[in-house]
Amino acid sequence: MRVFMVAAAVVNLIAAAPCWADGPFASATPEPYALSNTQVHTMHSTETGADYQLLIATPQDYQTAGKKYPVVYLLDAEYSFALTRNVVKHFVDRNKLPEMILVAIAYPGGGDDMETYKRNRKRDYTPSFQPVSTAEDADEEQEQGGAVRFRNFIADNVIPYVASKFPASADRTFVGHSFGGLFGTYVLLTEPELFKRYVIVSPSLWFNNRMILRVEKQTAARRQVDRRVERRVFFAIGSLETRAEVGAPMVDELKQFYRKLAARPEPGLEMSLRVYLDENHSSIFPSAITGGLLAVFPPPES
Amino acid sequence: MRRIILLVLTVIVSIVVRAPLAAAKPYAIPNTQEQHIRSKFTGAGYRLFISLPDGYSTSGKSYPVVYMLDADYSFALVRNVVQHFVERQDLPPLILVAIAYPGAASSREVYRMNRTRDYTPVYAPDGGYGAEYQKVSGGAARFRAFFARELTPYIERRYRASPSDRTIIGHSYGGLFATYVLLTEPELFRRYIAVSPSLWYANRIALTMADDTADTMIKPGTRAFFAVGALENSNMIDDLNELVRKLRRRDPARLQMSQQIFEKERHNSVFPGAVTRGLLTVFAPSTD
Numbered sequence: 001m002r003v004f005m006v007a008a009a010v011v012n013l014i015a016a017a018p019c020w021a022d023g024p025f026a027s028a029t030p031e032p033y034a035l036s037n038t039q040v041h042t043m044h045s046t047e048t049g050a051d052y053q054l055l056i057a058t059p060q061d062y063q064t065a066g067k068k069y070p071v072v073y074l075l076d077a078e079y080s081f082a083l084t085r086n087v088v089k090h091f092v093d094r095n096k097l098p099e100m101i102l103v104a105i106a107y108p109g110g111g112d113d114m115e116t117y118k119r120n121r122k123r124d125y126t127p128s129f130q131p132v133s134t135a136e137d138a139d140e141e142q143e144q145g146g147a148v149r150f151r152n153f154i155a156d157n158v159i160p161y162v163a164s165k166f167p168a169s170a171d172r173t174f175v176g177h178s179f180g181g182l183f184g185t186y187v188l189l190t191e192p193e194l195f196k197r198y199v200i201v202s203p204s205l206w207f208n209n210r211m212i213l214r215v216e217k218q219t220a221a222r223r224q225v226d227r228r229v230e231r232r233v234f235f236a237i238g239s240l241e242t243r244a245e246v247g248a249p250m251v252d253e254l255k256q257f258y259r260k261l262a263a264r265p266e267p268g269l270e271m272s273l274r275v276y277l278d279e280n281h282s283s284i285f286p287s288a289i290t291g292g293l294l295a296v297f298p299p300p301e302s
Numbered sequence: 303m304r305r306i307i308l309l310v311l312t313v314i315v316s317i318v319v320r321a322p323l324a325a326a327k328p329y330a331i332p333n334t335q336e337q338h339i340r341s342k343f344t345g346a347g348y349r350l351f352i353s354l355p356d357g358y359s360t361s362g363k364s365y366p367v368v369y370m371l372d373a374d375y376s377f378a379l380v381r382n383v384v385q386h387f388v389e390r391q392d393l394p395p396l397i398l399v400a401i402a403y404p405g406a407a408s409s410r411e412v413y414r415m416n417r418t419r420d421y422t423p424v425y426a427p428d429g430g431y432g433a434e435y436q437k438v439s440g441g442a443a444r445f446r447a448f449f450a451r452e453l454t455p456y457i458e459r460r461y462r463a464s465p466s467d468r469t470i471i472g473h474s475y476g477g478l479f480a481t482y483v484l485l486t487e488p489e490l491f492r493r494y495i496a497v498s499p500s501l502w503y504a505n506r507i508a509l510t511m512a513d514d515t516a517d518t519m520i521k522p523g524t525r526a527f528f529a530v531g532a533l534e535n536s537n538m539i540d541d542l543n544e545l546v547r548k549l550r551r552r553d554p555a556r557l558q559m560s561q562q563i564f565e566k567e568r569h570n571s572v573f574p575g576a577v578t579r580g581l582l583t584v585f586a587p588s589t590d
Contacts, residue, residue: 030336032330033335033353035328039326040327085378086377086378287578
């Protein structure tokens with residue numbers, strides 16, 4: 001009997017060994033800066049055929065608090081995750097946002113290599129195939145239009161996975177910028193209840209000859225059914241955003257799109273649009289994610 | 303026998319249960335490191351969060367260094383903003399150094415006590431977080447000495463950091479500290495980003511100090527960016543306007559001033575947008 005007790009202790013010790021082994025050697029080289037209360041998970045999608053990392057931030061005591069938390073899903077994780085995590089912590093500490101779980105969807109290698117990052121996001125975030133005009137873009141043509149598959153991956157795999165590992169409530173938020181904002185707009189139109197809150201920053205509505213306008217029209221009747229689900233959408237764009245090559249300022253495009261949505265009111269859908277003064281396409285996100293989260297989440301009850 | 307099987311099962315389960323815990327690593331920001339330093343001037347220990355540019359280990363180049371206060375909030379945020387703009391060639395590659403207090407991320411008291419001690423220029427019996435915290439106030443001269451004589455030499459010895467191109471970023475009390483350094487030892491940094499500085503502090507002592515800053519103390523090419531949210535208390539905006547008016551009287555060849563009032567932003571929401579604009583402004587190619 002005692003032998004087995006000892007055996008159990010030894011095996012436990014071995015299982016714990018990696019932590020212990022780090023100790024004496026850790027000071028030789030400086031540790032990288034790790035965000036507290038975060039975890040990295042990996043997933044593969046048979047739907048998109050790609051590998052993903054989930055960068056997850058939790059409230060400190062999520063395992064013992066006995067609460068369920070809203071979950072905020074973010075695209076373009078290498079840029080959005082650490083930034084949003086700090087903004088959220090800042091406001092949670094000040095009781096201006098509820099405690100929440102953040103899940104940012106990253107591509108392995110996307111942090112080091114711009115090409116990997118660009119190829120993956122274009123494949124996953126764009127809703128349709130856009131014929132390309134020049135030979136040098138021909139490679140890109142092969143890998144786009146995957147938004148339906150990516151949406152299914154989020155709905156069928158990511159959300160259930162997060163729910164299985166964390167105390168996640170059904171209060172889900174989407175955050176996306178640029179192509180990520182286009183993807184969010186596409187989800188809002190095609191599977192509106194996947195998220196309760198949407199922060200859509202500088203969406204690429206120009207994509208593929210403004211195909212999103214056709215999607216808006218096609219889905220209008222379905223969207224206007226009263227599902228008795230309240231949702232909040234925050235759109236943001238920088239006042240300096242223009243896209244000369246398609247001949248239309250993104251600001252006007254978004255305003256027009258917003259008016260179209262407003263003209264077909266959806267029961268339970270509350271929308272706002274904020275134009276950020278003097279921001280451009282690459283500078284707007286830090287301001288917009290801050291304003292966006294404060295806009296879509298009501299302040300916590302104190 | 304059954305007890306033995308049960309025990310073996312317990313062992314197996316304990317291994318299996320342990321596995322996912324070990325697998326879920328925290329998210330470490332690429333190309334960062336953490337160091338520790340103790341200051342003789344302030345008597346305190348500091349954690350340094352450091353971010354190095356991509357390709358640092360092989361480039362052989364020297365880089366400008368951006369120092370920032372309130373590290374637990376600023377570091378990861380600014381690092382991602384900088385990375386975003388460096389990739390798009392809108393900012394030069396930079397070394398980032400954020401100064402944190404051990405324990406401050408999880409304790410509001412530790413955070414408040416430390417920043418009150420280090421960031422405020424004089425002792426004041428009340429204001430800020432209240433009398434209890436103000437007891438330790440007034441340590442900015444010592445904290446400035448830590449920067450000048452301990453921290454910047456440490457960074458410039460250990461990393462390929464350009465001594466002639468240092469930036470400081472501070473918000474609120476941290477913005478007050480950055481302003482204080484600009485007014486008292488301006489050559490310490492080349493670029494200053496002060497967001498919502500607490501100019502009300504100690505009967506607006508920073509505004510008084512601004513009258514005493516001699517032009518000759520300021521190195522030619524110094525740049526400063528000040529920001530405040532349009533929805534902050536009106537005295538925050540008025541005080542900043544007054545400071546900026548005073549500083550615009552300095553020789554513009556020595557001190558290039560920018561000011562921005564961010565519409566619809568409050569004291570606690572202005573920083574992400576302001577630091578983004580601030581970095582782009584103070585590192586913008588010179589117009590002359």
